[in-house]
Amino acid sequence: MAICGPKLSLCGVILSVWGIIQLSFMGIFYYFHSVALAEDLPGLNKEMSPEEFYLEVDKGYMQNAYNCWIAACLYIITLAFSGHQFWVNSRSSLRV
8 A cells, every 4th residue: 555655755765775874874983982973962061070071971972872773773664664665656557
């Protein structure tokens, strides 16, 4: 059963593939503590001791990495749905 049309399903496939690639790489960069992403870390304030600061930075990097990987998994679900819709639409257009 086709829920979306062929153009929308193709757009969903393309956006899902891009989202999977981008979020997977961002998760990898967060996992390896990329300095370029340090300003996006949650929960940092200036009144911490150095030990607390490093602990919070480590927790922030890991939390952001897990969040990126979870979002990439959600894009995999979207890719499966969009791919299925694209397949259904291409099958129905061959019958006509």
